[in-house]
Amino acid sequence: xxxxxxxxxxxxxxxxxxxxxxxxxxxxxxxxxxxxxxxxxxxxxxxxxxxxxxxxxxxxxxxxxxxxxxxxxxxxxxxxxxxxxxxxxxxxxxxxxxxxxxxxxxxxxxxxxxxxxxxxxxxxxxxxxxxxxxxxxxxxxxx
Amino acid sequence: xxxxxxxxxxxxxxxxxxxxxxxxxxxxxxxxxxxxxxxxxxxxxxxxxxxxxxxxxxxxxxxxxxxxxxxxxxxxxxxxxxxxxxxxxxxxxxxxxxxxxxxxxxxxxxxxxxxxxxxxxxxxxxxxxxxxxxxxxxxxxxxxxxxxxxxxxxxxxxxxxxxxxxxxxxxxxxxxxxxxxxxxxxxxxxxxxxxxxxxxxxxxxxxxxxxxxxxxxxxxxxxxxxxxxxxxxxxxxxxxxxxxxxxxxxxxxxxxxxxxxxxxxxxxxxxxxxxxxxxxxxxxxxxxxxxxxxxxxxxxxxxxxxxxxxxxxxxxxxxxxxxxxxxxxxxxxxxxxxxxxxxxxxxxxxxxxxxxxxxxxxxxxxxxxxxxxxxxxxxxxxxxxxxxxxxxxxxxxxxxxxxxxxxxxxxxxxxxxxxxxxxxxxxxxxxxx
Numbered sequence: 001x002x003x004x005x006x007x008x009x010x011x012x013x014x015x016x017x018x019x020x021x022x023x024x025x026x027x028x029x030x031x032x033x034x035x036x037x038x039x040x041x042x043x044x045x046x047x048x049x050x051x052x053x054x055x056x057x058x059x060x061x062x063x064x065x066x067x068x069x070x071x072x073x074x075x076x077x078x079x080x081x082x083x084x085x086x087x088x089x090x091x092x093x094x095x096x097x098x099x100x101x102x103x104x105x106x107x108x109x110x111x112x113x114x115x116x117x118x119x120x121x122x123x124x125x126x127x128x129x130x131x132x133x134x135x136x137x138x139x140x141x142x143x
Numbered sequence: 144x145x146x147x148x149x150x151x152x153x154x155x156x157x158x159x160x161x162x163x164x165x166x167x168x169x170x171x172x173x174x175x176x177x178x179x180x181x182x183x184x185x186x187x188x189x190x191x192x193x194x195x196x197x198x199x200x201x202x203x204x205x206x207x208x209x210x211x212x213x214x215x216x217x218x219x220x221x222x223x224x225x226x227x228x229x230x231x232x233x234x235x236x237x238x239x240x241x242x243x244x245x246x247x248x249x250x251x252x253x254x255x256x257x258x259x260x261x262x263x264x265x266x267x268x269x270x271x272x273x274x275x276x277x278x279x280x281x282x283x284x285x286x287x288x289x290x291x292x293x294x295x296x297x298x299x300x301x302x303x304x305x306x307x308x309x310x311x312x313x314x315x316x317x318x319x320x321x322x323x324x325x326x327x328x329x330x331x332x333x334x335x336x337x338x339x340x341x342x343x344x345x346x347x348x349x350x351x352x353x354x355x356x357x358x359x360x361x362x363x364x365x366x367x368x369x370x371x372x373x374x375x376x377x378x379x380x381x382x383x384x385x386x387x388x389x390x391x392x393x394x395x396x397x398x399x400x401x402x403x404x405x406x407x408x409x410x411x412x413x414x415x416x417x418x419x420x421x422x423x424x425x426x427x428x429x430x431x432x433x434x435x436x437x438x439x440x441x442x443x444x445x446x447x448x449x450x451x452x453x454x455x456x457x458x459x460x461x462x463x464x465x466x467x468x469x470x471x472x473x474x475x476x477x478x479x480x481x482x483x484x485x486x487x488x489x490x491x492x493x494x495x496x497x498x499x500x501x502x503x504x505x506x507x508x509x510x511x512x513x514x515x516x517x518x519x520x521x522x523x524x525x526x527x528x529x530x531x532x533x534x535x536x537x538x539x540x541x542x543x544x545x546x547x548x549x550x551x552x553x554x555x556x557x558x559x560x561x562x563x564x565x566x567x568x569x570x571x572x573x574x575x576x
Binding site: 005007009010037039041042044046063064065067069090098099116139 | 529556
C-alpha cells in the first residue's frame with residue numbers, strides 16, 4: 001500500500017528542472033506525479049515515476065542529491081467533497097500531514113491524492129479501516 | 144618510533160645549553176653578514192654580545208613577512224649566492240612571493256627533520272610513500288621527498304592534481320603512506336567513492352597532512368573516510384618548510400617542535416609581548432642552524448600555545464598545540480574575529496555534513512554579511528522542507544553561539560563547491576575595503 005516517491009534537492013538556479021526531466025527522458029523514465037516545494041533558497045522536487053530504482057540511480061549518476069520516501073496514494077471521487085471526506089478522517093484521527101499533492105486520472109472519474117505522513121503505518125491502518133481506497137505501488141507506477 | 148634518539152630525547156638542560164650556543168652563533172653570523180638585520184639590531188640598540196641567555200632573545204626585534212618583501216628576492220640571504228643550492232618561494236596570494244634559499248647543509252638538515260617527522264608519524268623504510276604535495280617552488284613536495292628518501296622509503300613523487308590517476312597509482316603501487324594537504328586528502332576520499340573504489344581496498348595506513356590549518360573534527364573525518372591515522376605536520380617556508388614540528392603517532396596531542404634547530408616563542412597577538420609558557424598567542428620562530436636564510440624572531444601569524452608536559456613518546460621537545468587559525472585567514476566580520484576553522488568545527492560536528500564548505504563575505508551598505516555554503520549530502524537531505532530549514536537554522540545557531548556572529552546558511556547541490564588540489568580556498572571575501 002505504500003508507494004515509493006523520490007525527492008531531489010534543487011538549488012534555485014535556472015535550468016535545473018530541465019536537466020532533471022532531461023535525464024529522466026533520456027533514460028526512458030516516465031513521470032507519474034510530481035510536486036515542487038520551494039523556499040527562497042532551494043527547492044525539493046518530489047516525483048513518482050514508473051521505475052523508482054532506475055530514476056534514483058540515473059539522477060545520482062548525474063550528480064543530484066536524491067532521497068527515497070514512502071507516501072500513501074488515496075483515490076477519491078472527482079467531485080465536490082471527494083477530498084473533504086478523506087481530510088475529515090485524517091483530522092479526526094489526528095494524523096499529521098507533512099505535505100500532500102493531487103492529480104486527476106485520464107478517466108476523469110477519480111482523483112489521486114498523495115500524502116506524506118509523519119507516521120505512515122498508523123495512517124495506513126486508520127485510512128484502510130475507514131474504508132478509503134489506497135492504491136498499491138504497482139497500480140500507481142503503471143498509471 | 145624515534146629517528147634521532149640522541150637529539151630528540153636530549154634532557155631539557157642539555158637541549159637549552161645547545162640552543163643557547165647555537166643562538167649566539169647564529170646571531171653573530173647574521174649580524175656580520177646581513178646588513179638589514181644588522182641595521183635593525185643597531186636601531187634597537189642590541190649587539191650579538193647582549194645575548195647571554197635564551198631569554199635575551201626578547202631583546203631582538205621581530206621579523207615579519209613585510210621585512211621579507213622589502214628584501215625581495217635575495218636581500219636577507221646570509222651566504223654568497225655560490226653557496227646557495229636551492230631556492231623556494233611561497234605562493235604570494237597577497238603581493239610578492241617570499242623567497243628563501245638553502246645551502247647544501249640546510250638541505251641536509253631539512254631532510255633529517257622531515258625524516259624525523261615521517262618516523263614520528265609511524266613511517267619506516269619499508270613504506271611506499273605517495274607524496275602528493277606540490278613539487279616546485281612550494282616547499283611541500285621537495286621537502287617531504289628528501290625526507291622520505293633519507294628514511295630509505297620508496298617515494299612516489301606524484302605531486303598535486305590529476306586526482307583519478309593518483310588514486311589508480313596509489314592502489315596499484317600499494318602505497319602505505321599519504322602526504323598531502325588535509326583538504327586534498329578529503330578530495331581523494333571522495334573521488335575514490337566516485338570511482339567505485341573502497342578506501343579499505345587501498346593499502347594506506349597513515350597520512351601526514353599539513354600546509355593549511357585543519358580542525359580536530361576534520362581529522363576524524365579523514366581518518367574515518369580513508370581508514371588511516373591522520374598526523375599533523377607543521378612548517379613554513381620562511382623557517383625551512385615542512386618538518387618544523389610534528390605530531391607523534393603515540394599521542395597525537397600537539398606537535399613536537401624540532402627545538403635543536405628552531406627556537407619557538409609565543410607572543411601576545413596584539414602587543415607582541417612575550418607570554419608565559421602555556422599561554423596562547425602568536426607563534427614566533429628563530430632558526431638556530433640555518434645558513435642561507437636564517438630568520439630572527441619571525442612572526443608566523445599562526446596562533447598556538449606551547450605544551451611543556453612530558454610526552455609518552457619519549458621526545459623532550461616541547462609541543463605546540465595544533466594550529467587552528469592564522470591571522471592571515473582571520474576575517475573580521477562586524478568587528479568579530481572569525482577563523483574558517485571555527486566554522487569548519489561547527490559543520491563537522493553535525494552528522495551528515497560534508498567537509499566541503501565555502502564562506503562568502505560581502506558588505507551591504509556598511510554591514511558585513513557572511514554566508515556559509517554547505518553541500519547537501521544524501522544523509523542530510525530530506526523530502527520535507529521543514530527538515531532542511533531546521534538544519535540550516537541549527538547550523539546558524541551553532542555558529543552564532545560559537546562566534547557571536549550571525550550568518551546565512553545556504554544549502555547547495557553536491558560537488559558545486561570547488562575541490563582542493565592543494566590548499567583549499569575556504570573564503571571568498573568580496574568586500575572592498
